[in-house]
Amino acid sequence: xxxxxxxxxxxxxxxxxxxxxxxxxxxxxxxxxxxxxxxxxxxxxxxxxxxxxxxxxxxxxxxxxxxxxxxxxxxxxxxxxxxxxxxxxxxxxxxxxxxxxxxxxxxxxxxxxxxxxxxxxxxxxxxxxxxxxxxxxxxxxxxxxxxxxxxxxxxxxxxxxxxxxxxxxxxxxxxxxxxxxxxxxxxxxxxxxxxxxxxxxxxxxxxxxxxxxxxxxxxxxxxxxxxxxxxxxxxxxxxxxxxxxxxxxxxxxxxxxxxxxxxxxxxxxxxxxxxxxxxxxxxxxxxxxxxxxxxxxxxxxxxxxxxxxxxxxxxxxxxxxxxxxxxxxxxxxxxxxxxxxxxxxxxxxxxxxxxxxxxxxxxxxxxxxxxxxxxxxxxxxxxxxxxxxxxxxxxxxxxxxxxxxxxxxxxxxxxxxxxxxxxxxxxxxxxxxxxxxxxxxxxxxxxxxxxxxxxxxxxxxxxxxxxxxxxxxxxxxxxxxxxxxxxxxxxxxxxxxxxxx
Numbered sequence: 001x002x003x004x005x006x007x008x009x010x011x012x013x014x015x016x017x018x019x020x021x022x023x024x025x026x027x028x029x030x031x032x033x034x035x036x037x038x039x040x041x042x043x044x045x046x047x048x049x050x051x052x053x054x055x056x057x058x059x060x061x062x063x064x065x066x067x068x069x070x071x072x073x074x075x076x077x078x079x080x081x082x083x084x085x086x087x088x089x090x091x092x093x094x095x096x097x098x099x100x101x102x103x104x105x106x107x108x109x110x111x112x113x114x115x116x117x118x119x120x121x122x123x124x125x126x127x128x129x130x131x132x133x134x135x136x137x138x139x140x141x142x143x144x145x146x147x148x149x150x151x152x153x154x155x156x157x158x159x160x161x162x163x164x165x166x167x168x169x170x171x172x173x174x175x176x177x178x179x180x181x182x183x184x185x186x187x188x189x190x191x192x193x194x195x196x197x198x199x200x201x202x203x204x205x206x207x208x209x210x211x212x213x214x215x216x217x218x219x220x221x222x223x224x225x226x227x228x229x230x231x232x233x234x235x236x237x238x239x240x241x242x243x244x245x246x247x248x249x250x251x252x253x254x255x256x257x258x259x260x261x262x263x264x265x266x267x268x269x270x271x272x273x274x275x276x277x278x279x280x281x282x283x284x285x286x287x288x289x290x291x292x293x294x295x296x297x298x299x300x301x302x303x304x305x306x307x308x309x310x311x312x313x314x315x316x317x318x319x320x321x322x323x324x325x326x327x328x329x330x331x332x333x334x335x336x337x338x339x340x341x342x343x344x345x346x347x348x349x350x351x352x353x354x355x356x357x358x359x360x361x362x363x364x365x366x367x368x369x370x371x372x373x374x375x376x377x378x379x380x381x382x383x384x385x386x387x388x389x390x391x392x393x394x395x396x397x398x399x400x401x402x403x404x405x406x407x408x409x410x411x412x413x414x415x416x417x418x419x420x421x422x423x424x425x426x427x428x429x430x431x432x433x434x435x436x437x438x439x440x441x442x443x444x445x446x447x448x449x450x451x452x453x454x455x456x457x458x459x460x461x462x463x464x465x466x467x468x469x470x471x472x473x474x475x476x477x478x479x480x481x482x483x484x485x486x487x488x489x490x491x492x493x494x495x496x497x498x499x500x501x
Contacts, residue, residue, distance in 0.1 A: 004136040007031040009331065010125045011144045012117040013274070015042025017307045017320030018146030019101065024328050026110035033137050034110055035117035035127050040101035042148055044317045051088045051171040052191060056349045058084045059198035063351065079199045085174045096172075119143065119279030123303060142303040144327055145292065146320065147278065149271035149309040154183065154241070162246035164265045167192070176201050181253055181262035183241060185212035187348040189268035190224060194350050197233045204234040204260050206253060211237050213354060217361060220354045227351060236260070273310045296338035297330045298323050305330070314344050335431075337408030337472060364395055401460055401478045405452050408472035415469060419462045426452040426474060 008030040011022040019041060022034040039046050068075035089095050102112050115129040125143060126136045151166035153159055167188055180196055182189045185207030197203040205212065205228070211221040212228075212235055228235055236255065243254040244265070251265040273291060281287040283301040291312035298305045307323035309315040326339050348354040359367070395402055407415070410428035417426045428450050452474075456462060461481035468475050 004124065004138045005033075006138050006140060007033045007111070008139065008141040009033070009144060010035065010117070010137050010139045011146065012036075012119075012125055012278075013042075013146035013148055013308070014040045014101075014105070015146050015148045015308055015320060016044055016317045017324035018042070018144065019105065020321055020324040021144050021146070021307070021327050022110050023105055023108040024324075025331060026105070026108040028328075028332055029109075030141065030331070032110040033113055033125075033139075034105050035113045035115065035125060035137075037114065037116045037130075039096065039098040040105065040112070041098055045101075046093050046096055046098075047168040047171050049317055051092045052167070052188075052195075053349060054088055054092055055084060055171070055195045056191060059195045060351065062198050081173070081176050081199055088171060113137070118277065119282045121282055124282075139303070141331060142305060145278070145300070145304065145306040145310065146308045146324075147274040147310055149273050149315060151267065152270045152272040153267050154269045156183075156241045157243050159241070159244040159267070162244055162251065162265065164244070164246075164251070164267050166267055170266060177263035178202065179250070179262040180204070180264050180266060181206065181251060181260050182266045182268055183253070184268035184270070185209070185235065185237065186215065186268065186270070187213070187346075189266070190228075190348060190350050192266065192268065193233055194228070194231065197228075197231050202232075202262075204236065204262065206239050206241060206255070206260060207235065207237045208240045209237065213348060215360075216348070216354050216356060220356075223352055224348075224350050224354060271309070271315060273312075275310060294323075294339070296326075296340075298327045298339060299330070313339075313341055314346065316344075316346055319344065340406065340408070340472070342404070343406065396480070399480050401480055403454065403476040403478070405454075405474045405476070406472065407450060407452070407469065407474050410450055410472075412469050415474065417467070419456070419465070422456045422462070424454045424456055424462070424476075 009022075009025055009032045011018045011032065011034045014022060014034045014036040018034065018036075022032050026032040034040070042048075044050060062077060062079055065075055065077035068077075094100060105112050113127045113129075113135065115127040115133075115135075117125045117127050120126040120136065121138075123139050123143070124136055125139070126134060128134055151168065153164070170192055176196060176199055179202040180193075182193055182203065182205045185193075185205045189205060189207075190212055193203045193205050207214070211218065211225070213221045213224055225235060239255050239257075241253050242256060245252040245254070246265075250261060250263040253260040253262075253265065275289055275292070277287075279287075280289060280292075283304055285292070285301055292300045292306040292310050294300050294306050294311055298307055298311075300306045305327045307327055308320035311323065313319055313323070323339060326337075328334075329336065343358045345355065345357040405426065407426070407428055409430055411431050412428075414429035415426065416428070417424065419425075430448055430450060456478070459480055460478045462478060464479045466477045
Protein backbone atom coordinates (compact mmCIF):
# COMPACT_ATOMS: atom_id res chain seq x y z
CA UNK A 1 0.00 0.00 0.00
CA UNK A 2 1.40 3.37 -1.01
CA UNK A 3 1.35 6.52 1.13
CA UNK A 4 -1.90 8.45 1.09
CA UNK A 5 -2.17 11.10 -1.63
CA UNK A 6 -3.71 14.44 -0.75
CA UNK A 7 -6.17 16.22 -3.02
CA UNK A 8 -9.07 18.65 -2.72
CA UNK A 9 -12.00 16.41 -3.72
CA UNK A 10 -12.50 12.70 -4.33
CA UNK A 11 -15.48 11.73 -6.48
CA UNK A 12 -16.48 8.09 -6.00
CA UNK A 13 -18.50 6.97 -9.01
CA UNK A 14 -18.26 8.69 -12.38
CA UNK A 15 -21.72 8.39 -13.79
CA UNK A 16 -23.04 11.48 -15.60
CA UNK A 17 -23.33 13.55 -12.41
CA UNK A 18 -20.06 12.39 -10.88
CA UNK A 19 -18.17 12.98 -14.12
CA UNK A 20 -19.70 16.46 -14.33
CA UNK A 21 -18.67 17.29 -10.76
CA UNK A 22 -15.13 15.98 -11.23
CA UNK A 23 -14.54 17.72 -14.55
CA UNK A 24 -16.09 21.03 -13.51
CA UNK A 25 -14.20 21.25 -10.22
CA UNK A 26 -10.95 20.33 -11.97
CA UNK A 27 -11.52 23.10 -14.51
CA UNK A 28 -12.14 25.47 -11.59
CA UNK A 29 -8.63 24.73 -10.33
CA UNK A 30 -9.29 22.13 -7.63
CA UNK A 31 -7.23 18.95 -7.32
CA UNK A 32 -9.80 16.26 -8.11
CA UNK A 33 -9.53 12.47 -8.14
CA UNK A 34 -12.30 10.54 -9.89
CA UNK A 35 -12.75 6.89 -8.93
CA UNK A 36 -14.71 4.19 -10.74
CA UNK A 37 -14.34 0.46 -11.29
CA UNK A 38 -16.82 0.46 -14.16
CA UNK A 39 -17.11 2.54 -17.31
CA UNK A 40 -16.69 6.29 -16.85
CA UNK A 41 -19.95 7.92 -17.82
CA UNK A 42 -22.13 5.42 -16.01
CA UNK A 43 -25.16 3.46 -17.14
CA UNK A 44 -26.62 6.09 -19.47
CA UNK A 45 -24.15 6.17 -22.38
CA UNK A 46 -23.35 2.45 -22.40
CA UNK A 47 -26.44 0.53 -21.25
CA UNK A 48 -29.25 3.04 -20.77
CA UNK A 49 -30.39 6.32 -22.27
CA UNK A 50 -28.30 6.51 -25.42
CA UNK A 51 -28.21 2.93 -26.76
CA UNK A 52 -31.83 2.24 -25.82
CA UNK A 53 -32.95 5.41 -27.60
CA UNK A 54 -31.11 4.20 -30.69
CA UNK A 55 -33.20 1.03 -30.37
CA UNK A 56 -36.40 3.02 -29.85
CA UNK A 57 -35.64 5.19 -32.89
CA UNK A 58 -34.97 2.15 -35.05
CA UNK A 59 -38.31 0.63 -34.04
CA UNK A 60 -40.03 3.93 -34.79
CA UNK A 61 -38.60 3.89 -38.33
CA UNK A 62 -40.01 0.42 -38.85
CA UNK A 63 -43.47 1.47 -37.67
CA UNK A 64 -43.39 4.51 -39.96
CA UNK A 65 -42.34 2.38 -42.91
CA UNK A 66 -45.28 0.06 -42.34
CA UNK A 67 -47.65 3.02 -42.60
CA UNK A 68 -46.60 3.82 -46.17
CA UNK A 69 -48.89 1.26 -47.77
CA UNK A 70 -51.89 2.52 -45.83
CA UNK A 71 -51.32 6.21 -46.48
CA UNK A 72 -49.02 6.99 -49.40
CA UNK A 73 -48.30 4.06 -51.69
CA UNK A 74 -46.55 0.70 -51.50
CA UNK A 75 -43.49 -0.45 -49.58
CA UNK A 76 -41.73 -3.55 -48.32
CA UNK A 77 -40.31 -3.25 -44.78
CA UNK A 78 -37.99 -6.01 -43.56
CA UNK A 79 -36.64 -5.80 -39.98
CA UNK A 80 -32.89 -6.23 -39.58
CA UNK A 81 -31.30 -5.95 -36.16
CA UNK A 82 -27.69 -5.92 -37.38
CA UNK A 83 -27.55 -2.18 -38.32
CA UNK A 84 -28.97 -1.33 -34.90
CA UNK A 85 -26.47 -3.52 -33.05
CA UNK A 86 -23.58 -2.17 -35.14
CA UNK A 87 -24.57 1.43 -34.49
CA UNK A 88 -24.81 0.86 -30.74
CA UNK A 89 -21.43 -0.84 -30.69
CA UNK A 90 -19.58 1.58 -32.96
CA UNK A 91 -21.27 4.96 -32.47
CA UNK A 92 -22.79 4.95 -28.99
CA UNK A 93 -20.39 2.92 -26.87
CA UNK A 94 -17.05 2.61 -28.72
CA UNK A 95 -17.47 -1.13 -28.15
CA UNK A 96 -18.07 -0.39 -24.47
CA UNK A 97 -14.78 1.44 -24.07
CA UNK A 98 -14.61 4.57 -21.89
CA UNK A 99 -11.20 5.93 -22.94
CA UNK A 100 -12.77 9.06 -24.44
CA UNK A 101 -14.47 9.83 -21.11
CA UNK A 102 -11.29 9.12 -19.14
CA UNK A 103 -9.33 11.46 -21.41
CA UNK A 104 -12.00 14.12 -20.98
CA UNK A 105 -11.50 14.10 -17.21
CA UNK A 106 -7.71 14.15 -17.48
CA UNK A 107 -7.79 16.97 -20.04
CA UNK A 108 -9.90 18.98 -17.57
CA UNK A 109 -7.09 18.68 -15.04
CA UNK A 110 -8.43 15.78 -12.98
CA UNK A 111 -6.87 12.46 -11.98
CA UNK A 112 -8.55 9.14 -12.73
CA UNK A 113 -8.21 6.09 -10.50
CA UNK A 114 -9.61 2.84 -11.90
CA UNK A 115 -10.82 0.56 -9.15
CA UNK A 116 -13.25 0.09 -6.32
CA UNK A 117 -13.39 3.02 -3.93
CA UNK A 118 -14.22 2.57 -0.26
CA UNK A 119 -14.33 5.15 2.54
CA UNK A 120 -11.84 4.10 5.20
CA UNK A 121 -11.78 7.28 7.31
CA UNK A 122 -13.84 10.51 7.44
CA UNK A 123 -11.79 12.16 4.66
CA UNK A 124 -10.15 9.13 3.09
CA UNK A 125 -11.07 6.96 0.11
CA UNK A 126 -9.07 3.81 -0.49
CA UNK A 127 -9.05 2.42 -4.02
CA UNK A 128 -8.39 -1.21 -4.85
CA UNK A 129 -7.24 -1.39 -8.46
CA UNK A 130 -7.91 -4.16 -10.99
CA UNK A 131 -4.44 -5.56 -10.27
CA UNK A 132 -5.04 -5.60 -6.51
CA UNK A 133 -2.96 -2.49 -5.82
CA UNK A 134 -4.22 -0.26 -3.01
CA UNK A 135 -4.02 3.55 -3.00
CA UNK A 136 -5.55 5.95 -0.49
CA UNK A 137 -6.62 9.53 -1.21
CA UNK A 138 -7.20 12.14 1.51
CA UNK A 139 -9.66 14.86 0.50
CA UNK A 140 -9.03 18.31 1.97
CA UNK A 141 -12.37 19.72 0.80
CA UNK A 142 -14.65 16.72 0.63
CA UNK A 143 -15.90 13.47 -0.88
CA UNK A 144 -18.69 13.24 -3.46
CA UNK A 145 -20.58 9.95 -3.75
CA UNK A 146 -22.19 8.99 -7.07
CA UNK A 147 -22.08 5.20 -6.97
CA UNK A 148 -25.28 4.65 -8.95
CA UNK A 149 -27.39 1.51 -9.22
CA UNK A 150 -27.27 -2.02 -10.60
CA UNK A 151 -30.09 -4.16 -12.03
CA UNK A 152 -32.02 -5.91 -9.28
CA UNK A 153 -33.70 -9.30 -9.49
CA UNK A 154 -36.77 -10.23 -7.41
CA UNK A 155 -36.43 -13.19 -5.01
CA UNK A 156 -38.26 -15.63 -7.28
CA UNK A 157 -37.35 -19.26 -6.61
CA UNK A 158 -34.99 -20.58 -9.28
CA UNK A 159 -34.35 -17.22 -10.95
CA UNK A 160 -30.82 -16.72 -9.62
CA UNK A 161 -29.76 -20.10 -11.04
CA UNK A 162 -30.80 -19.20 -14.59
CA UNK A 163 -28.97 -17.19 -17.29
CA UNK A 164 -31.54 -14.39 -17.31
CA UNK A 165 -30.76 -11.06 -18.99
CA UNK A 166 -30.81 -7.45 -17.81
CA UNK A 167 -30.91 -4.19 -19.75
CA UNK A 168 -27.11 -4.39 -20.01
CA UNK A 169 -27.35 -7.67 -21.90
CA UNK A 170 -30.16 -6.53 -24.18
CA UNK A 171 -28.32 -3.52 -25.57
CA UNK A 172 -25.42 -5.82 -26.51
CA UNK A 173 -27.54 -8.28 -28.48
CA UNK A 174 -26.33 -9.04 -32.00
CA UNK A 175 -29.14 -11.49 -32.75
CA UNK A 176 -32.71 -11.37 -31.48
CA UNK A 177 -34.53 -14.28 -29.82
CA UNK A 178 -37.70 -15.66 -31.32
CA UNK A 179 -39.55 -15.03 -28.06
CA UNK A 180 -38.94 -12.91 -24.97
CA UNK A 181 -40.54 -12.87 -21.54
CA UNK A 182 -40.08 -9.72 -19.47
CA UNK A 183 -40.39 -9.60 -15.69
CA UNK A 184 -41.43 -6.02 -14.98
CA UNK A 185 -43.72 -3.61 -16.79
CA UNK A 186 -42.07 -0.36 -15.77
CA UNK A 187 -40.29 2.11 -18.02
CA UNK A 188 -37.39 -0.18 -19.01
CA UNK A 189 -39.56 -3.23 -19.51
CA UNK A 190 -42.15 -1.40 -21.61
CA UNK A 191 -39.63 0.42 -23.78
CA UNK A 192 -37.74 -2.76 -24.62
CA UNK A 193 -40.93 -4.81 -25.04
CA UNK A 194 -42.15 -2.50 -27.78
CA UNK A 195 -38.75 -2.32 -29.47
CA UNK A 196 -38.31 -6.07 -29.76
CA UNK A 197 -41.94 -6.70 -30.69
CA UNK A 198 -41.56 -4.21 -33.55
CA UNK A 199 -38.60 -6.28 -34.79
CA UNK A 200 -40.72 -9.42 -34.82
CA UNK A 201 -39.99 -10.93 -31.39
CA UNK A 202 -42.93 -12.57 -29.61
CA UNK A 203 -43.05 -10.63 -26.32
CA UNK A 204 -44.86 -11.30 -23.03
CA UNK A 205 -44.72 -8.76 -20.20
CA UNK A 206 -45.32 -10.05 -16.66
CA UNK A 207 -46.16 -7.24 -14.23
CA UNK A 208 -47.03 -7.74 -10.56
CA UNK A 209 -48.97 -4.46 -10.30
CA UNK A 210 -52.53 -4.20 -11.63
CA UNK A 211 -51.27 -2.26 -14.68
CA UNK A 212 -48.09 -1.54 -16.62
CA UNK A 213 -46.30 1.77 -15.94
CA UNK A 214 -47.81 1.74 -12.46
CA UNK A 215 -45.91 4.90 -11.47
CA UNK A 216 -47.72 6.92 -14.16
CA UNK A 217 -51.31 8.10 -14.41
CA UNK A 218 -53.86 5.32 -15.13
CA UNK A 219 -54.81 7.03 -18.40
CA UNK A 220 -51.19 6.77 -19.55
CA UNK A 221 -51.06 3.08 -18.72
CA UNK A 222 -54.27 2.52 -20.67
CA UNK A 223 -52.88 4.33 -23.73
CA UNK A 224 -49.71 2.22 -23.76
CA UNK A 225 -51.72 -0.94 -23.10
CA UNK A 226 -53.83 -0.23 -26.21
CA UNK A 227 -50.65 0.24 -28.25
CA UNK A 228 -49.27 -3.05 -26.92
CA UNK A 229 -52.51 -4.85 -27.78
CA UNK A 230 -52.32 -3.50 -31.32
CA UNK A 231 -48.69 -4.65 -31.62
CA UNK A 232 -49.47 -8.17 -30.40
CA UNK A 233 -47.61 -7.79 -27.09
CA UNK A 234 -49.09 -9.98 -24.35
CA UNK A 235 -49.40 -8.20 -21.00
CA UNK A 236 -50.09 -10.22 -17.86
CA UNK A 237 -50.84 -7.58 -15.22
CA UNK A 238 -51.41 -8.50 -11.60
CA UNK A 239 -49.31 -11.62 -12.15
CA UNK A 240 -46.42 -12.72 -9.95
CA UNK A 241 -43.75 -15.21 -10.92
CA UNK A 242 -43.80 -18.22 -8.58
CA UNK A 243 -40.88 -20.11 -10.09
CA UNK A 244 -38.37 -19.69 -12.93
CA UNK A 245 -36.77 -22.61 -14.73
CA UNK A 246 -34.32 -22.86 -17.62
CA UNK A 247 -33.59 -25.77 -19.91
CA UNK A 248 -32.67 -26.68 -23.49
CA UNK A 249 -35.89 -25.08 -24.80
CA UNK A 250 -35.42 -21.80 -22.97
CA UNK A 251 -37.17 -20.30 -19.96
CA UNK A 252 -40.31 -21.34 -18.15
CA UNK A 253 -41.94 -18.82 -15.81
CA UNK A 254 -44.55 -20.34 -13.51
CA UNK A 255 -47.39 -18.01 -12.47
CA UNK A 256 -50.23 -18.57 -10.03
CA UNK A 257 -52.64 -19.35 -12.86
CA UNK A 258 -50.47 -20.40 -15.78
CA UNK A 259 -47.03 -20.69 -17.36
CA UNK A 260 -45.06 -18.49 -19.75
CA UNK A 261 -42.34 -19.98 -21.94
CA UNK A 262 -39.78 -17.98 -23.93
CA UNK A 263 -36.37 -18.33 -25.50
CA UNK A 264 -34.99 -15.45 -23.44
CA UNK A 265 -35.95 -13.82 -20.13
CA UNK A 266 -35.37 -10.14 -19.39
CA UNK A 267 -35.55 -9.09 -15.75
CA UNK A 268 -36.56 -5.43 -15.58
CA UNK A 269 -38.00 -5.38 -12.08
CA UNK A 270 -36.10 -2.46 -10.60
CA UNK A 271 -32.60 -1.49 -9.55
CA UNK A 272 -30.65 -1.46 -6.29
CA UNK A 273 -28.40 1.33 -5.04
CA UNK A 274 -24.67 0.58 -4.95
CA UNK A 275 -24.10 1.38 -1.27
CA UNK A 276 -22.99 -2.02 -0.04
CA UNK A 277 -19.63 -2.09 1.73
CA UNK A 278 -18.95 1.53 0.83
CA UNK A 279 -17.66 2.34 4.32
CA UNK A 280 -20.55 4.58 5.31
CA UNK A 281 -19.94 3.74 8.97
CA UNK A 282 -16.77 5.86 8.85
CA UNK A 283 -18.98 8.88 8.11
CA UNK A 284 -21.41 8.21 10.94
CA UNK A 285 -23.98 6.90 8.45
CA UNK A 286 -25.88 3.62 8.50
CA UNK A 287 -23.79 1.05 6.59
CA UNK A 288 -27.02 -0.81 5.75
CA UNK A 289 -28.72 2.29 4.28
CA UNK A 290 -30.62 1.71 1.06
CA UNK A 291 -30.59 5.40 0.12
CA UNK A 292 -28.73 8.50 1.28
CA UNK A 293 -30.95 11.47 2.14
CA UNK A 294 -29.07 14.71 1.40
CA UNK A 295 -29.96 18.23 2.48
CA UNK A 296 -30.66 20.99 -0.03
CA UNK A 297 -26.91 21.34 -0.72
CA UNK A 298 -26.61 17.58 -1.31
CA UNK A 299 -24.66 17.06 1.91
CA UNK A 300 -25.11 13.76 3.75
CA UNK A 301 -22.35 14.20 6.35
CA UNK A 302 -19.64 16.68 7.23
CA UNK A 303 -17.54 17.09 4.10
CA UNK A 304 -19.52 14.51 2.14
CA UNK A 305 -22.00 15.05 -0.71
CA UNK A 306 -24.20 12.50 -2.51
CA UNK A 307 -25.84 12.76 -5.92
CA UNK A 308 -27.69 10.61 -8.41
CA UNK A 309 -29.70 7.43 -7.97
CA UNK A 310 -28.43 6.77 -4.44
CA UNK A 311 -30.31 9.84 -3.13
CA UNK A 312 -33.70 8.38 -4.02
CA UNK A 313 -34.85 11.56 -5.75
CA UNK A 314 -35.28 9.95 -9.17
CA UNK A 315 -33.07 7.58 -11.14
CA UNK A 316 -32.63 9.92 -14.09
CA UNK A 317 -29.55 11.35 -15.77
CA UNK A 318 -31.03 14.84 -15.66
CA UNK A 319 -31.57 14.50 -11.90
CA UNK A 320 -27.96 13.50 -11.36
CA UNK A 321 -26.76 16.43 -13.48
CA UNK A 322 -29.04 18.83 -11.61
CA UNK A 323 -27.73 17.64 -8.26
CA UNK A 324 -24.17 17.81 -9.59
CA UNK A 325 -24.61 21.52 -10.31
CA UNK A 326 -25.78 22.03 -6.72
CA UNK A 327 -22.62 20.33 -5.41
CA UNK A 328 -20.40 22.36 -7.74
CA UNK A 329 -21.95 25.58 -6.44
CA UNK A 330 -21.52 24.51 -2.83
CA UNK A 331 -17.88 23.48 -3.27
CA UNK A 332 -17.00 26.69 -5.12
CA UNK A 333 -18.71 29.07 -2.71
CA UNK A 334 -21.70 30.09 -4.83
CA UNK A 335 -24.82 30.86 -2.77
CA UNK A 336 -27.45 28.66 -4.40
CA UNK A 337 -29.89 27.98 -5.82
CA UNK A 338 -30.16 24.73 -3.91
CA UNK A 339 -32.02 21.52 -4.64
CA UNK A 340 -35.79 21.64 -5.14
CA UNK A 341 -37.69 18.55 -6.29
CA UNK A 342 -41.23 19.86 -6.75
CA UNK A 343 -41.15 19.73 -10.56
CA UNK A 344 -39.14 16.66 -11.54
CA UNK A 345 -39.88 15.51 -15.08
CA UNK A 346 -39.57 12.06 -16.62
CA UNK A 347 -40.40 10.38 -19.92
CA UNK A 348 -40.97 6.77 -20.93
CA UNK A 349 -40.08 6.39 -24.60
CA UNK A 350 -42.84 4.07 -25.68
CA UNK A 351 -45.17 4.86 -28.57
CA UNK A 352 -47.09 6.82 -27.42
CA UNK A 353 -44.51 8.46 -25.18
CA UNK A 354 -45.49 9.04 -21.56
CA UNK A 355 -44.26 12.18 -19.81
CA UNK A 356 -44.95 13.62 -16.39
CA UNK A 357 -43.78 16.47 -14.18
CA UNK A 358 -44.19 16.76 -10.42
CA UNK A 359 -46.83 14.97 -8.39
CA UNK A 360 -49.25 12.47 -9.83
CA UNK A 361 -52.94 13.18 -9.36
CA UNK A 362 -53.19 10.49 -6.68
CA UNK A 363 -50.16 11.88 -4.81
CA UNK A 364 -51.63 15.37 -5.00
CA UNK A 365 -54.87 14.19 -3.41
CA UNK A 366 -52.91 12.52 -0.61
CA UNK A 367 -51.35 15.92 0.12
CA UNK A 368 -54.71 17.63 0.25
CA UNK A 369 -54.66 19.02 -3.27
CA UNK A 370 -57.80 17.46 -4.76
CA UNK A 371 -57.73 19.10 -8.20
CA UNK A 372 -54.49 19.16 -10.09
CA UNK A 373 -52.93 17.45 -13.06
CA UNK A 374 -54.33 17.38 -16.59
CA UNK A 375 -57.96 18.34 -15.90
CA UNK A 376 -57.09 21.18 -13.53
CA UNK A 377 -54.43 22.59 -15.86
CA UNK A 378 -56.77 22.42 -18.84
CA UNK A 379 -59.54 24.21 -16.96
CA UNK A 380 -57.56 26.96 -15.29
CA UNK A 381 -54.84 27.61 -17.85
CA UNK A 382 -57.27 27.78 -20.74
CA UNK A 383 -55.85 25.06 -22.98
CA UNK A 384 -54.84 21.43 -23.40
CA UNK A 385 -51.36 22.10 -22.03
CA UNK A 386 -49.69 24.46 -19.60
CA UNK A 387 -48.12 27.25 -21.59
CA UNK A 388 -45.49 28.35 -19.12
CA UNK A 389 -41.83 29.26 -19.42
CA UNK A 390 -41.16 28.28 -15.81
CA UNK A 391 -41.05 25.30 -13.45
CA UNK A 392 -44.35 25.41 -11.58
CA UNK A 393 -46.82 23.51 -9.46
CA UNK A 394 -50.55 24.14 -9.52
CA UNK A 395 -53.52 22.85 -7.54
CA UNK A 396 -57.01 23.80 -6.44
CA UNK A 397 -58.19 24.04 -2.84
CA UNK A 398 -61.88 24.88 -2.57
CA UNK A 399 -62.66 28.04 -4.52
CA UNK A 400 -59.02 29.09 -4.83
CA UNK A 401 -56.46 28.02 -7.42
CA UNK A 402 -52.79 28.10 -6.41
CA UNK A 403 -49.75 28.41 -8.65
CA UNK A 404 -46.22 28.05 -7.28
CA UNK A 405 -43.50 29.43 -9.58
CA UNK A 406 -39.81 28.78 -8.98
CA UNK A 407 -37.84 32.06 -8.81
CA UNK A 408 -34.56 31.13 -7.11
CA UNK A 409 -31.69 33.58 -6.80
CA UNK A 410 -33.68 36.79 -7.36
CA UNK A 411 -33.97 39.98 -5.35
CA UNK A 412 -37.51 40.02 -3.87
CA UNK A 413 -37.62 43.82 -4.04
CA UNK A 414 -37.37 43.68 -7.84
CA UNK A 415 -40.31 41.36 -8.48
CA UNK A 416 -42.78 42.93 -10.91
CA UNK A 417 -45.94 41.35 -12.31
CA UNK A 418 -48.66 42.31 -14.77
CA UNK A 419 -51.70 40.61 -16.27
CA UNK A 420 -52.62 41.59 -19.82
CA UNK A 421 -55.24 39.68 -21.83
CA UNK A 422 -54.97 36.75 -19.45
CA UNK A 423 -51.17 36.55 -19.81
CA UNK A 424 -49.43 36.81 -16.45
CA UNK A 425 -45.85 38.11 -16.77
CA UNK A 426 -43.49 38.05 -13.79
CA UNK A 427 -40.08 39.70 -13.95
CA UNK A 428 -37.33 39.90 -11.34
CA UNK A 429 -33.64 40.74 -11.19
CA UNK A 430 -31.07 38.13 -10.23
CA UNK A 431 -28.94 38.85 -7.20
CA UNK A 432 -25.38 39.88 -7.98
CA UNK A 433 -23.99 36.68 -6.46
CA UNK A 434 -26.34 34.61 -8.59
CA UNK A 435 -25.40 36.40 -11.81
CA UNK A 436 -21.69 35.97 -11.16
CA UNK A 437 -22.09 32.38 -9.95
CA UNK A 438 -24.02 31.27 -12.98
CA UNK A 439 -21.43 32.73 -15.32
CA UNK A 440 -18.44 31.43 -13.41
CA UNK A 441 -19.48 27.91 -12.44
CA UNK A 442 -22.21 26.71 -14.75
CA UNK A 443 -20.64 28.53 -17.70
CA UNK A 444 -24.00 29.21 -19.25
CA UNK A 445 -25.19 32.49 -20.66
CA UNK A 446 -26.91 34.44 -17.90
CA UNK A 447 -28.78 37.72 -17.98
CA UNK A 448 -29.75 39.89 -15.06
CA UNK A 449 -33.51 39.58 -15.61
CA UNK A 450 -35.63 36.48 -15.00
CA UNK A 451 -38.97 36.37 -16.83
CA UNK A 452 -41.85 33.95 -16.27
CA UNK A 453 -45.09 33.90 -18.27
CA UNK A 454 -48.35 31.99 -17.77
CA UNK A 455 -51.51 31.97 -19.87
CA UNK A 456 -54.45 31.99 -17.45
CA UNK A 457 -57.92 30.71 -18.30
CA UNK A 458 -61.17 32.66 -18.01
CA UNK A 459 -62.22 30.62 -14.98
CA UNK A 460 -59.74 32.56 -12.81
CA UNK A 461 -60.46 35.99 -11.34
CA UNK A 462 -57.11 37.70 -11.80
CA UNK A 463 -58.57 40.93 -10.40
CA UNK A 464 -58.31 39.36 -6.93
CA UNK A 465 -54.95 37.63 -7.43
CA UNK A 466 -52.75 37.53 -4.33
CA UNK A 467 -49.13 36.42 -4.17
CA UNK A 468 -46.23 36.01 -1.80
CA UNK A 469 -42.54 35.24 -2.22
CA UNK A 470 -40.59 33.03 0.14
CA UNK A 471 -37.35 31.03 -0.20
CA UNK A 472 -37.22 31.13 -3.97
CA UNK A 473 -40.89 30.43 -4.66
CA UNK A 474 -43.58 32.89 -5.80
CA UNK A 475 -47.00 31.59 -4.72
CA UNK A 476 -50.09 32.94 -6.48
CA UNK A 477 -53.60 32.43 -5.12
CA UNK A 478 -56.38 33.17 -7.62
CA UNK A 479 -60.10 32.87 -6.85
CA UNK A 480 -62.10 30.70 -9.22
CA UNK A 481 -64.90 32.63 -10.93
CA UNK A 482 -67.09 32.55 -13.99
CA UNK A 483 -65.35 35.49 -15.61
CA UNK A 484 -61.87 36.91 -15.23
CA UNK A 485 -61.15 40.63 -15.06
CA UNK A 486 -57.42 41.10 -15.90
CA UNK A 487 -55.80 44.09 -14.27
CA UNK A 488 -52.41 45.63 -13.57
CA UNK A 489 -50.82 44.21 -10.42
CA UNK A 490 -48.88 46.39 -8.01
CA UNK A 491 -46.21 45.01 -5.74
CA UNK A 492 -45.42 45.79 -2.13
CA UNK A 493 -41.78 44.72 -1.88
CA UNK A 494 -41.54 45.61 1.77
CA UNK A 495 -44.06 42.87 2.50
CA UNK A 496 -42.81 40.72 -0.39
CA UNK A 497 -46.40 40.44 -1.59
CA UNK A 498 -48.27 41.21 -4.76
CA UNK A 499 -51.47 43.14 -4.11
CA UNK A 500 -54.45 44.26 -6.18
CA UNK A 501 -54.51 47.56 -8.04
